[in-house]
Each structure stands twice: as C-alpha cells, then as structure tokens.
Amino acid sequence: MIINPTLAAEELVFYTYHDKPPYYFNQRQSWGPVNQKSTQLNPNNRHTGLYQAFINLLNxxxxxxxxxxxxxxxxxxxxxxxxxxxxxxxxxxxPTWFKDKQQTRFHWSQPFLWDVDVVAVRSGNRFPYQHPNDLTDKKLALPRGYYFWGVTENIDQGRQWAIEASSELQNLKLVAANRVDATILSAKTLQYYEQRIFRPGTFQALATPHDEYSRAVMFPNLNATRYKSLHQHIDTLGSSEEWQHIKQQIMGEEPALLEPR
Structure with missing residues (x-):
C-alpha cells in the first residue's frame, strides 16, 4: 500500500501575533464600511494573507x-x-523584537519579507519628521502591545502622548477623524486599507520611514530539530521568483506610499 506523504506528515504550527492585513486575516473580526465606503473584506482572505501564502508554498x-x-x-x-x-x-x-540581535537566544531563518513602518497622517496635515523625538508634541494612536523604537521609550518617560487601540484599522479611523495627529504602521498595511477601505488620498505617509526591517521565521530551542530540517527550504523559497510572484498576486503593484523627499 502506498502512503500519501502529506497524510503521513507531522503537524507543525507557525504562530503569529500580527492580527492585521495583509499578513494574517482573523475571520472573527467584523469589517464594516469606513468613511461611507461600502467595500467589505472577503472573510476568506485569511487564507490568502502573506503568512498563509508563504506557508502554503512551504508545504x-x-x-x-x-x-x-x-x-x-x-x-x-x-x-x-x-x-x-x-x-x-x-x-x-x-530578532530585534525579541532582544536577540545576535541571534543566540533562538534559531532564525533568512528573511522572507522586507518591510517598512511609516508615520501616517491625514492628507493635508503633514509635518516635518526625521526622528521619533519629532513626534513628542503630536497625539498618536498606536496598536496595543507593539514596540516602536524611540516612541515607546518616550511614552514610558512621559514625553509622548499616545492612545492604544485594538487594531491598525481603529488607529487609521482616529487619524481620518482628526482625533489624533498620526499613527505608525506597516506600509503594506496602510496600502491594503488605502486600496480597499478608505477613500483614495485619505492618508499620507511622511517622507522619512519610522523603521525598516526584515521578517523571518523564528524557532525556539525546543524546536531546534525542526529548524534544522526546515530552514533551508524557508531560506530558498524566501528569495525565490515563485514567492515574489505570489506576493505580487496578493498585494498587486506596491505604490509609492511615501511623499517625495
């Protein structure tokens, strides 16, 4: 009898705490219209998010x-x-988000995504920005539980005013309503909502990014053996033309979200 190797495979969970498009789509969320625009997200999009797509490719x-x-x-x-x-x-x-810059605490794959965080404001409300200290006189809305270099330290020291909302979408609503001056989020997330939820031109990303970084897969020491068996597949696929094509299918052409320098 021939055994299907897929059926014989052992299950392995990849976890994410990024409950936001286009990375991961949580079907429990209710996506209503914003700014009187009737666009509604497909509840099955969770299966076509960037993380799920990479896992599908890996499988x-x-x-x-x-x-x-x-x-x-x-x-x-x-x-x-x-x-x-x-x-x-x-x-x-x-690695920076887990205090593991030297990659000695955990096992890390090569990056499969490159990303940038931007300071997003309502169009027409732009202001000079070069460093997190330039935000100390601004009201910010930030996603709960996330770390933003320079900004988090200023908040802890009482130098920065900020509120924490449950999601990037809620933060963008606050910016759109002029209840806060700005929010910080991934350029990919801003692109996703700009294209599907808000009216075109609602937001502008300031010229200087808040941060630029890579995204990889991290294995704790408990799963060192699984890391050894998988990291070469992850590393190879993360830089493959096949993965680049899949990303483009999900995201489309990535527009220039940043204003000219």
Missing amino acids: THQQQWKITLKYIPRKRLDLHLKAGTLDGAVIGVN
Whole structure:
C-alpha cells in the first residue's frame, strides 16, 4: 500500500501575533464600511494573507511537516518563550523584537519579507519628521502591545502622548477623524486599507520611514530539530521568483506610499 506523504506528515504550527492585513486575516473580526465606503473584506482572505501564502508554498516544497498557521497574542507568546514551552515556530518576526540581535537566544531563518513602518497622517496635515523625538508634541494612536523604537521609550518617560487601540484599522479611523495627529504602521498595511477601505488620498505617509526591517521565521530551542530540517527550504523559497510572484498576486503593484523627499 502506498502512503500519501502529506497524510503521513507531522503537524507543525507557525504562530503569529500580527492580527492585521495583509499578513494574517482573523475571520472573527467584523469589517464594516469606513468613511461611507461600502467595500467589505472577503472573510476568506485569511487564507490568502502573506503568512498563509508563504506557508502554503512551504508545504508544497517539503513533505516532512504539515505546517499550519495560528494566532497567538504577544503576551501569551512571550510567556511561552520565557517558560520554554512554545511547541512551534513564529512567523514574520525580527530578532530585534525579541532582544536577540545576535541571534543566540533562538534559531532564525533568512528573511522572507522586507518591510517598512511609516508615520501616517491625514492628507493635508503633514509635518516635518526625521526622528521619533519629532513626534513628542503630536497625539498618536498606536496598536496595543507593539514596540516602536524611540516612541515607546518616550511614552514610558512621559514625553509622548499616545492612545492604544485594538487594531491598525481603529488607529487609521482616529487619524481620518482628526482625533489624533498620526499613527505608525506597516506600509503594506496602510496600502491594503488605502486600496480597499478608505477613500483614495485619505492618508499620507511622511517622507522619512519610522523603521525598516526584515521578517523571518523564528524557532525556539525546543524546536531546534525542526529548524534544522526546515530552514533551508524557508531560506530558498524566501528569495525565490515563485514567492515574489505570489506576493505580487496578493498585494498587486506596491505604490509609492511615501511623499517625495
């Protein structure tokens, strides 16, 4: 009898705490119209987000593991990492976010995504920005539980006013309503909402990015063996033309979101 290798594969969970498009689509969220625009997101988009698409590609190129995607809040993730009980890997993360710049605490793949965080304002409300200190006299809306270099430190020191909303979409609503001056988010997330939810031209990303970084897959020490068996597949596919084509299918052409320098 021939055994289908897919059926024989052991399940391996890739976790994410990025509950936002275009990375991961949480079907529990209700996506209503914004700014009187009736566009509604496809509830099945979770299966075509960037993380799920990369996992689908990875599953077609190896049969040892059946990889699935699962959401986990960042605080819960940190507790598991501290206790050494996270049975899986974390997708779409950067060593800096886990105090592992030297990549000695955990096992890291090569990057499969390159990204940039931008300071987004309502169009017409632009202001000079070169450094997080330039935001200290501005009202910010930020996603709850995320770290933003320079800004988080200023908030902790009482030098920065900010509110934490449940999602990037809520933060953009606050910017659009002029209740805050700006928000910080991924350029890809801003692009996604600009194209599908808000009216064209609602927002402008300031010329200087807040941060530029890569996204990789991180394996805790508990899963060192799985890392050894998978990281070459991840590294190869992350720079492949096949993956570049899939990203373009999901995101389309990436417009110039930043204003001219």
